[in-house]
Amino acid sequence: MDSDEAEAALGGARNGHSQVAADGGFWVRYQDIGVTGIYGPGMILAGVAIDAMEGPLVRLQEVELIARVPSQASAEIQHLARREDAAVRVNWSGDPEIAAWGVSMGTALEYGISSTGHPERKDRMITSALFVSAELADSPYETEPVRQWCDVRERAKNSGSWPVKTDQERSHWDWSPQKAVGPLRFGMTPQQVADALGGEAPSGRQGHFPYWWWRRGAAGQWTLTHDRFERTGVTAHYWYPAGLPELGAVKVHGRTGPQITYAGIPLIGATPSRLDEAMLQHIEDHDLGLLFTPSGSPIPPGLQFDINATRAGDTAISEVTFASADWEL
Structure with a gap:
């Protein structure tokens, strides 16, 4: 029809x-x-x-x-x-x-x-x-x-299993809001990002041409938007404030990424509802003011991060995107 x-x-x-x-x-x-x-x-x-x-x-x-x-x-x-x-x-x-x-x-x-x-x-x-x-x-x-x-050619493919690292198996990274996530500092080039991750090559890259009708192999400059680093468990997102790609945000993968805490609250690999409850309680206890991220998570103002949920079989666990000051979440 x-x-x-x-x-x-x-x-x-x-x-x-x-x-x-x-x-x-x-x-x-x-x-x-x-x-x-x-x-x-x-x-x-x-x-x-x-x-x-x-x-x-x-x-x-x-x-x-x-x-x-x-x-x-x-x-x-x-x-x-x-x-x-x-x-x-x-x-x-x-x-x-x-x-x-x-x-x-x-x-x-x-x-x-x-x-x-x-x-x-x-x-x-x-x-x-x-x-x-x-x-x-x-x-x-x-x-x-x-x-x-729904073009999935550049997305990470799943074999049908969702292994999740325990907190003991994860590396633990520091986080400086709007400045750095572990060894990754906002403003880095793609090569600097790879070097900071011990020379790890991206397991997947995604980007686009400047116009929607162009495809790979056509004339025009292909623009890198993000690199996925499977071994480390992060995705580097790039933008072009000065015409060249710079690190603007870092997504830490929920199943495999490093652990990052805020005010003693583990942000990665947590049950979404319990993490939301913990964040709300912390905000209330310290009278910090309340914002809701695009995904609906409660956070204090000025931190530039978004708590997302990713699949772990039948359940969901938290993963977080940390961003630079001017990045639009």
């Missing part, structure tokens, strides 16, 4: 966001119902992504696919696949993907409503799903138009 037919089938759901790709494909998020339609050239529907929190519940025979505990959903999918003689593989995010059914599973952090009526993060992951046509089913995330909607 085309985009008009899809919208009619969805009862005229409101278009919350859409974007057109260079090859004529495009995607539309129907925000009222938590569904994204992914369209190929000619406005023909090629894929449907179902949101973990807001999307409709979808059943494959007796298996509920959406808003489930990932390991439970995976076990039921595996059981159904064996019964139906369908092959199951692991996709880029470490979740089940079944070409015969045109489905690739995913996850997202669960949110709820606090006692004050505000959204708050939970401590677990729940399932989402991407459904594609038969033509895309063999490799949905590597095929247009899905690749235009």
